Amino acid sequence: MSEPFSLLLPVWAGDRPDFLAAAFRSSVDAQQRRPDEVVIVRDGPVGADLTACLDELVASSPVPVRMLALERNVGLGPALDAGLDACAHDVVARMDADDVCEPQRFAVQLPIVEAGADLVGSGLIEFADDAAVEVGRRTPPTDPRDIAARARFADPFNHPTVVMRRELVRRVGGYGEFALMEDYHLWAKMLMAGARVANVAEPLVRYRVGAGAYARRGGLGQLRAELGLQRRFKAMGFTTWPQFARNVVVRGGYRLVPEAVRRTAYRRVVAVHR
Structure with a gap:
C-alpha cells in the first residue's frame, strides 16, 4: 500500500x-x-x-x-x-x-x-x-x-x-x-x-x-569532530576497542594529510564501497 x-x-x-x-x-x-x-x-x-x-x-x-x-x-x-x-x-x-x-x-x-x-x-x-x-x-x-x-x-x-x-x-x-x-x-x-x-x-x-570540497574534509575542526564521533561510538558500544583504534588512526589521519592525498584516498576508500 x-x-x-x-x-x-x-x-x-x-x-x-x-x-x-x-x-x-x-x-x-x-x-x-x-x-x-x-x-x-x-x-x-x-x-x-x-x-x-x-x-x-x-x-x-x-x-x-x-x-x-x-x-x-x-x-x-x-x-x-x-x-x-x-x-x-x-x-x-x-x-x-x-x-x-x-x-x-x-x-x-x-x-x-x-x-x-x-x-x-x-x-x-x-x-x-x-x-x-x-x-x-x-x-x-x-x-x-x-x-x-x-x-x-x-x-x-x-x-x-x-x-x-x-x-x-x-x-x-x-x-x-x-x-x-x-x-x-x-x-x-x-x-x-x-x-x-x-x-x-x-x-x-x-x-x-x-570548489574546496576536499579541503573542507580536512583540518583541525574536522579532526576534532572525527575524534569526538569515534569516542561517542565507543562509549555507546557501537564499535570495539580495536575498531576505535583503527578508526582514530585511519580516519583521523585522513583529516590531516595534504589535500591531494585526501582526494585519492577518498576515491579509493570512502566514496566507492568495495
Whole structure:
C-alpha cells in the first residue's frame, strides 16, 4: 500500500537561489512519484534574492509547501530535527538545496520503505558545474549486513539520498547537535536500535561538489569532530576497542594529510564501497 511522505529541505543564507530552484524542481515537479508535502526549514535569516526564490517556489509548487522559519541559524542537525517535527507524515525524504534528483528517485525508494525498511539510501553521482557531467560516483553497500559492517568504519549512507521513518529517528533522539557528523551519528543510533536498512546502488541523486570540497574534509575542526564521533561510538558500544583504534588512526589521519592525498584516498576508500 502506498504511504504519503514528506520532503524535508533545509535552506540557509549561504545557498544560491538558482541551485535551490533546480533542487526543488527536480525533487518535486519532475518526480515520477511526487512527495505529498514539502517542508522547507529556513535556518536563520536569508537575503532578498533567496527569499524571493522561496516565495516563488511555494507559490508555484504542485504540492503543499510548509515553511518553517527559524529566527537564527542553528546548524544542520537542529534544523533537521525541527523540520522532522513539522512534517505531517512518518515517511520523510531528505533533499539538499544544491543537489539534483533523478526523476525516478522516489518511485524507486518508497516501495522499499513501504515493504518494511526504516532507512533507505542510494548511490549518487558527483558533479561540479553541470549536473549532466559526472566527476565522481559514490556507491554504498546494499546488503543490510554489509551496511552494518561498513558503518563501523565509514558512513554507509549518502545523507542527501535517504528516506527514513520519523518515528524511529525520534525514538533514538534525532540528529542532535553533533556538528559535521550528525548524520553518521544518527545512522549508528538507528542501527543499534534495530533499524531495518537498505541502499539502492543506482545513483538517484546528483550531488554538487563545489570548489574546496576536499579541503573542507580536512583540518583541525574536522579532526576534532572525527575524534569526538569515534569516542561517542565507543562509549555507546557501537564499535570495539580495536575498531576505535583503527578508526582514530585511519580516519583521523585522513583529516590531516595534504589535500591531494585526501582526494585519492577518498576515491579509493570512502566514496566507492568495495
